[in-house]
Amino acid sequence: MISKRLSELRKRKKWSLQYTADQLGIAKSTYAGYESGYRQPSLEAIKEIASLFETSVDYLLGMVDNSSFELEHKDKMKSLELTEKDLLAKVRLTIDGKSLSQDELNQFIAFIRVKREVEAKR
Amino acid sequence: MISKRLSELRKRKKWSLQYTADQLGIAKSTYAGYESGYRQPSLEAIKEIASLFETSVDYLLGMVDNSSFELEHKDKMKSLELTEKDLLAKVRLTIDGKSLSQDELNQFIAFIRVKREVEAKR
């Protein structure tokens, strides 16, 4: 699993084994061993490999199918509509570490709606 | 890093070393070595550990700070601290499709804090 994903990622970047090994600071034969399945990288090595290829260790190990580290870890929460039904069942909103109740959220929504109404008329 | 996170996860589940090792099908001393930092798990082992603890390999290795596999890989049970600095730079909060301003968010936070203060005295 890991060998397949490694060679796929490397070829996608059009890197040679030597160049890749140099980037990682290891011998070419060592990295080649990873791709051929002849060797397995150490924990330290696989972390650096994941960084170099901008992916996650979980992807290299076949724990997930998503290769994009960015997509996986960052871009998840891009926009949250607060009026969405049952939002609090999906997302826990906190203030000072304490969960927001649906009541409090409703009050806030009402408050903002009124405020915007007023401002629109000026 | 990995040892700290392992013992934290195990203690949270109130499992003993022996029980945990049994679940993983390895010797107690082996797993104990992981937590004490005396040994490092193999790639195969760390995958099984991540599965057992329902977390990600990346978390165990300290690649990410997010311990929740669900949060990391799917899109469930996120937690958002509204007082977090520069929150709106990372997450767009909307009401009726319109973005919330930092001012509006601040007003809301202040409102909730006062409300809680009052309720605490009753």
Add this chain to the structure above:
DNA sequence: TCGGTTGGTCGCGTATCGCGTACAATTGAT
């Protein structure tokens, strides 16, 4: 008090990791 459990370390045997080396296949320049 004492049997049982817990977290932790150590020594041993051996699996395997990383490197250098070697070699066929491929590429590129003349």
Add this chain to the structure above:
DNA sequence: ATCAATTGTACGCGATACGCGACCAACCGA
């Protein structure tokens, strides 16, 4: 076409360190 350089692949060797059983001190419940 020829030859040198590069690339992908495989192997042997030495050293690392992994996994296990054995062991130990501390702690607990009966």
